[in-house]
Amino acid sequence: MTFSPELEAKFARLVTHYPPGRERAALIPMLLFAQDEVGAITPEVVQEISRRLKVSPLEIEEVVSYYSMLHKEPRGRYHFQVCTNISCMLLGGAELFEYLKEKLGIDNHGVTPDGLFSLEEVECIGACSWAPALQVNYDYHHWVTRERLDRLIEDLRKVS
Amino acid sequence: MLYNEPHPLEVRVLTRRFGLPNSQSIDTYLATDGYVGFRKALEMPPERIIEEVKISNLRGRGGAGFPAGLKWSFVPRESPKPKYVVVNADEGEPGTCKDRVLMENDPHQLLEGMLIAARAVGAETGYIYIRGEYRYIIEILDRAIEEAYARGYLGRNILGTGMNFDVYTHTGAGSYECGEESALLESLEGKRGQPRIRPPFPAVSGAFGCPTVLNNVETFCAVPAILRDGGAAFAALGTPRNGGTRLFALSGHVNRPGVYELPMGFNLLRMIEEVGGGIRGGRKLKAVIPGGTSCPILKAEECDVAMDFDSVAKAGSMLGSGGVIVMDETTDMVKVAVRVMRFYQHESCGWCVPCREGTIWLRKILERLDAGRGQPSDIDLVAEISRNMLGRTFCPLGDAAAMPTISYVQKFREEFEARLPKKVAVETPLVVV
Amino acid sequence: MEELVKLTIDGKQVEVPAGTLVINAAKAAGIEIPAFCYYDGLALQAACRMCLVEVKKAPKLLTACTLVAQPGMVVHTETPAVVEARKAMLEFLLTNHPLDCPVCDKGGECELQDMVFRYGAGESRFLEQKVHTEEKQFSPLVYFDAPRCILCYRCVRICDEGLGVKALGVVHRGVYTEIGPNRGDHLECDECGMCIDICPVGALTSGRYRYKTRPWEMQHVGTICAHCSNGCKTTLGVRNDAIIRANNRDRSGLNGEFLCVKGRFGFDFVEHPERLRTPLVREGGELRPVNWMQAVALVARRFEEIRARGGRIGVIGSNRTTNEENYCLQKFARQVLGTNHIDHHRTGDVVALVDALAGRTGALATTGDLYRTRAALVIAADLAQQQPFLAFQLRANWRHHGLRLYAVTPGPVREEQYAVRSVRCRPGEELAAVEGLAAELKGEPELVILFGDAVKGELVHRLVAFGDSLGIPVKYVCLVDYANSRGAADMGLLPDLLPGYRPVAEAGLERGMALPEILAAPDLDALWVVGANPLKDAPLASTAAFVVVQDLFLTETARRADVVLPAASAYEKTGTFTNVCGEIQQLRKAIDFPGAKTDLEIFGLLARAMRAEIGPANPEKVFEEIRATVPGYNVALPVLAAGGAAPSSPQNGRVPVEWRPELIRSARDTLFRSGTLGRYSQALNSVTEAPGELYRG
Numbered sequence A: 001m002t003f004s005p006e007l008e009a010k011f012a013r014l015v016t017h018y019p020p021g022r023e024r025a026a027l028i029p030m031l032l033f034a035q036d037e038v039g040a041i042t043p044e045v046v047q048e049i050s051r052r053l054k055v056s057p058l059e060i061e062e063v064v065s066y067y068s069m070l071h072k073e074p075r076g077r078y079h080f081q082v083c084t085n086i087s088c089m090l091l092g093g094a095e096l097f098e099y100l101k102e103k104l105g106i107d108n109h110g111v112t113p114d115g116l117f118s119l120e121e122v123e124c125i126g127a128c129s130w131a132p133a134l135q136v137n138y139d140y141h142h143w144v145t146r147e148r149l150d151r152l153i154e155d156l157r158k159v160s
Numbered sequence B: 001m002l003y004n005e006p007h008p009l010e011v012r013v014l015t016r017r018f019g020l021p022n023s024q025s026i027d028t029y030l031a032t033d034g035y036v037g038f039r040k041a042l043e044m045p046p047e048r049i050i051e052e053v054k055i056s057n058l059r060g061r062g063g064a065g066f067p068a069g070l071k072w073s074f075v076p077r078e079s080p081k082p083k084y085v086v087v088n089a090d091e092g093e094p095g096t097c098k099d100r101v102l103m104e105n106d107p108h109q110l111l112e113g114m115l116i117a118a119r120a121v122g123a124e125t126g127y128i129y130i131r132g133e134y135r136y137i138i139e140i141l142d143r144a145i146e147e148a149y150a151r152g153y154l155g156r157n158i159l160g161t162g163m164n165f166d167v168y169t170h171t172g173a174g175s176y177e178c179g180e181e182s183a184l185l186e187s188l189e190g191k192r193g194q195p196r197i198r199p200p201f202p203a204v205s206g207a208f209g210c211p212t213v214l215n216n217v218e219t220f221c222a223v224p225a226i227l228r229d230g231g232a233a234f235a236a237l238g239t240p241r242n243g244g245t246r247l248f249a250l251s252g253h254v255n256r257p258g259v260y261e262l263p264m265g266f267n268l269l270r271m272i273e274e275v276g277g278g279i280r281g282g283r284k285l286k287a288v289i290p291g292g293t294s295c296p297i298l299k300a301e302e303c304d305v306a307m308d309f310d311s312v313a314k315a316g317s318m319l320g321s322g323g324v325i326v327m328d329e330t331t332d333m334v335k336v337a338v339r340v341m342r343f344y345q346h347e348s349c350g351w352c353v354p355c356r357e358g359t360i361w362l363r364k365i366l367e368r369l370d371a372g373r374g375q376p377s378d379i380d381l382v383a384e385i386s387r388n389m390l391g392r393t394f395c396p397l398g399d400a401a402a403m404p405t406i407s408y409v410q411k412f413r414e415e416f417e418a419r420l421p422k423k424v425a426v427e428t429p430l431v432v433v
Numbered sequence C: 001m002e003e004l005v006k007l008t009i010d011g012k013q014v015e016v017p018a019g020t021l022v023i024n025a026a027k028a029a030g031i032e033i034p035a036f037c038y039y040d041g042l043a044l045q046a047a048c049r050m051c052l053v054e055v056k057k058a059p060k061l062l063t064a065c066t067l068v069a070q071p072g073m074v075v076h077t078e079t080p081a082v083v084e085a086r087k088a089m090l091e092f093l094l095t096n097h098p099l100d101c102p103v104c105d106k107g108g109e110c111e112l113q114d115m116v117f118r119y120g121a122g123e124s125r126f127l128e129q130k131v132h133t134e135e136k137q138f139s140p141l142v143y144f145d146a147p148r149c150i151l152c153y154r155c156v157r158i159c160d161e162g163l164g165v166k167a168l169g170v171v172h173r174g175v176y177t178e179i180g181p182n183r184g185d186h187l188e189c190d191e192c193g194m195c196i197d198i199c200p201v202g203a204l205t206s207g208r209y210r211y212k213t214r215p216w217e218m219q220h221v222g223t224i225c226a227h228c229s230n231g232c233k234t235t236l237g238v239r240n241d242a243i244i245r246a247n248n249r250d251r252s253g254l255n256g257e258f259l260c261v262k263g264r265f266g267f268d269f270v271e272h273p274e275r276l277r278t279p280l281v282r283e284g285g286e287l288r289p290v291n292w293m294q295a296v297a298l299v300a301r302r303f304e305e306i307r308a309r310g311g312r313i314g315v316i317g318s319n320r321t322t323n324e325e326n327y328c329l330q331k332f333a334r335q336v337l338g339t340n341h342i343d344h345h346r347t348g349d350v351v352a353l354v355d356a357l358a359g360r361t362g363a364l365a366t367t368g369d370l371y372r373t374r375a376a377l378v379i380a381a382d383l384a385q386q387q388p389f390l391a392f393q394l395r396a397n398w399r400h401h402g403l404r405l406y407a408v409t410p411g412p413v414r415e416e417q418y419a420v421r422s423v424r425c426r427p428g429e430e431l432a433a434v435e436g437l438a439a440e441l442k443g444e445p446e447l448v449i450l451f452g453d454a455v456k457g458e459l460v461h462r463l464v465a466f467g468d469s470l471g472i473p474v475k476y477v478c479l480v481d482y483a484n485s486r487g488a489a490d491m492g493l494l495p496d497l498l499p500g501y502r503p504v505a506e507a508g509l510e511r512g513m514a515l516p517e518i519l520a521a522p523d524l525d526a527l528w529v530v531g532a533n534p535l536k537d538a539p540l541a542s543t544a545a546f547v548v549v550q551d552l553f554l555t556e557t558a559r560r561a562d563v564v565l566p567a568a569s570a571y572e573k574t575g576t577f578t579n580v581c582g583e584i585q586q587l588r589k590a591i592d593f594p595g596a597k598t599d600l601e602i603f604g605l606l607a608r609a610m611r612a613e614i615g616p617a618n619p620e621k622v623f624e625e626i627r628a629t630v631p632g633y634n635v636a637l638p639v640l641a642a643g644g645a646a647p648s649s650p651q652n653g654r655v656p657v658e659w660r661p662e663l664i665r666s667a668r669d670t671l672f673r674s675g676t677l678g679r680y681s682q683a684l685n686s687v688t689e690a691p692g693e694l695y696r697g
């Protein structure tokens, strides 16, 4: 399979970051970056990265199934990751998560039928002092309230 | 970007450039004494650099508070292997968000800290291991790294001194355990985040089996100031054996949550009252987790404590990662216990028996208790399971799950008891093995 | 001199070599520290936390499995804190472990069960729902039940470190962590089943054994594998005259924990429905069942008659029958039938090697040498496929002692994974490639050279001359294929050599015809084939020859026979085998197969019917004679009796052989093939890897 030229360039640089013979070190970044582009760690992605880094598919599976950000199933275009860990919980993170479930009509790890949104309850994302917080894909949203969520979702619907 | 207003009580050493226009750029950095510490280090023999860091009483900001200078001195001087500098930017400890702002607002400070460490131990390569969620920080750092190369602060023959040093960012992909130093190194090498058997410690055998200096972001970020102003000056900012300032991530039920740089030894109640603006809605303080969820909780009456490693330890908890989680009187401690255990269960790598089985068992009991389906014996059982994990797991994650849990049931036992069903539960028959 | 370290364990003074782990130091002192994840020879894990001990001055309990003994260290293994920690670990392990011991295959030989019995608590405080997943079939031979798994990672390590296959991995995390196979939902591997045996609990189970019986209902018979030349010890679990399983869980014998797919699962040929149960005699062009008396009488009569008229009798012996049988067969042929046309399928040029090494001792490497030698050179052999235990041994040597391996090979071989140098060469040019390595090999302190059938005849002498030129101690292994190929040559199943490589002239005999000449002789009067299938590859020229075949199955050769005598398999007899490295080991009879007789018994019956004297048809007696008369076989009986391997040491002068390289031909069996026997093993045929194209190891 082929990746975009930008990603190819990134990969080409990436493998030079590690000592000779230790190219496997590039595995996790490669998987994450490929997932960002392809949408999931598909069997094709596994095969391709296995070939490039000379890491067996089983070794890749060991890694993919370990890291919570790596996933084999595609997610929504906007992946909502709501932190419900302690600092966020104290300020209503769990309630926001419930609210989102209801609003999007999906469960934890669910994807809306139109493929636009998906939802995940996540552990601390490093925004505790500005809680409650969530990430949509890689973007942080702090001091989240229901109203701000409503607006955010509306905006995202509009752009797509 | 600043997410919260600075506070006048702050002593801004590491955060001194926060809020400056273009604080991320090398020009701003150079205009504000940037790379001065490194230039000084270039003039010093490596042992002197380490000595200066020792004098500063800088202790690791990642959680354990190990003296940084001492750690650096463990790296073998004569080693045929290449050496590495690795930054722990995994910042996974719940309640902690300080490394993020350090990297976001002043990336060059981190690079300078790495350069000084590299100089001190003779490393030629550095990696910044960043949690996967901090993607935008990687972009900021990559830009800073590019600038540093362009200005001759990284790469071959740095500033004409013959020193070589390359720095790369490296993303994680979602695993708290990868903040544990040896698991981090495994992850850096492209593997599961499974901790390694120690000894050997990273200083002797770290990244790619080579001697490695591994510190937290904040630890490295303190180093430029130490070299610039002298270790003694840094030490003087704090308390004995606890040099300098530290970034506290104040969160929870305070009026002004935020990341604040305060001198080591700053009083916790004062931090809550004056810096944090007191408890929201005029409620009463109930308890504080002083350094991230891995630390035992302090009841309100235990909170009159100086926030340095030794004092907090004496108070029965830990300074940890500097994540100060404040809880008011309405806080449900059973829910806190459940949420914290859910976290550790989710993040347990599964390698060793007590952590793998202990965290899920505790989670299930606590959830059952919370749901009102507990048994009177459950409360003691929670404490005992935790004690059975304590000190016996492969890595400290097991302790991090057990210690706070013991503190919850010990200090807030009545709340757990109140959750027991009113009617006596039907005795469940003992399962005989 | 090894440096010694003195420490105290439970008050006992213990002295161990520097670097010894406390768990082993304790064992040396007779103190057992419980462990699941620690496994001798495999990487350290410190995962199960069973081995926690108290060490003076240490702030907390330490794992004895990773703790290196230090001078003056004071260790306690049974303090209240240790005992309590152990109990806690067992309680943790049992929380998510199903308590289905009564129906678990491992029940009775489960390390978890034993450990709980010894150290554990008697009751469970775990009232929660257990984490459950369904059992999975990894392959027809390997099943995995994740809930029972205690995650000791032994299986993963033996597969990766031990075999170099890495077919098992660790997937998911935390309490959901599981062992996963390399092809997503199934395994594609050596199917050696080492993971099953090494599993301390019933998580990995054998597709052939599961749910068949309880361990204590079987008799356990330690014998030698019937398949390849490596001579692994295998313990057969027997019930009601049926072999239920084979394993080597006790790690005894020269192979330790090792067994390959054939050794572990390939025993089932013995019960194949096509197994011969009665003698057959050709009548009107058809083979018809007769009783033993009739069959033996017929063969005796015809043999006597042909001998009496000076007819030509050819005898083809077996690579699979015991030394005793081979010895008797040649004796029968030479003394009773008066023929010297005797041979066997030669799979490697043992004769040329013995000749080239004439007059030396200790130049033949043992399997033990393979584990200890500092350097080894493999020439034109795919060890992982054809010599699995030797491959395992070399790999273990590399892991434990840093063996420096050189490979000269026409195709890819697994040894290349870790070889310091591997040279690809065209077939036929192996020796030239080897000679190109002279400069490098000279730098080694010692060397073991293993060579396949590409090096034969004169080339063997050239190889030994090359070895001599290196100026370092060199030992050799001539790779042969079947369970007793070495024994066939050693026992004189050769037209020009008596047992012990003595020239036939010593017995006043002329050199006889070799195997292809026997088959090609148009005037052959009789052909006697014992445990071989020569007609699979070549026709029998003489249409008139009277053909007698002793075998387990109606092979291509047996179909041509006039008389077929059903023979017992290796698992149905006692006697000795000599493995590829010349190590003699004892077979122990595990079962009786109704209708079949051992080849030795058959020789006895025939001799009696022909009123000839070849000595008692009793393996012990025959072996006595071998010990007394065959050079190199005067081994210590107690070693054999104790299940050990005794190295044979042929010491002789030049062997007056004619080089016949064209007679040397490896069977090129793979891991999943084993000549005739393999064809009748359902287990070997059940795995997807068997065809060989899919899986090249």
Ligand SMILES: Cc1cc2nc3c(=O)[nH]c(=O)nc-3n(C[C@H](O)[C@H](O)[C@H](O)COP(=O)(O)O)c2cc1C
Pocket (backbone or CB within 6 Å): B059, B060, B061, B062, B063, B064, B065, B066, B068, B088, B089, B090, B091, B092, B093, B176, B177, B178, B179, B180, B181, B182, B214, B215, B216, B217, B219, B220, B395, B396, B397, B400
């Ligand atoms: C489970 C676990 C998670 C950890 N997570 C982090 C982390 O996210 N960031 C960090 O700097 N240190 C973390 N640590 C501490 C590191 O192991 C290590 O002590 C630290 O990075 C050393 O740097 P320092 O001496 O500068 O504190 C963690 C430790 C454990 C046991």
Ligand code: SF4
Pocket (backbone or CB within 6 Å): C148, C149, C150, C151, C152, C153, C154, C155, C156, C179, C195, C198, C199, C200, C201, C203, C204
């Ligand atoms: S399957 Fe058996 S050998 Fe493998 S990890 Fe589990 S318990 Fe250990």
Ligand code: FES
Pocket (backbone or CB within 6 Å): C034, C035, C036, C037, C038, C045, C046, C047, C048, C049, C050, C051, C052, C063, C064, C065, C066
């Ligand atoms: S044997 Fe030491 S931890 Fe398992």
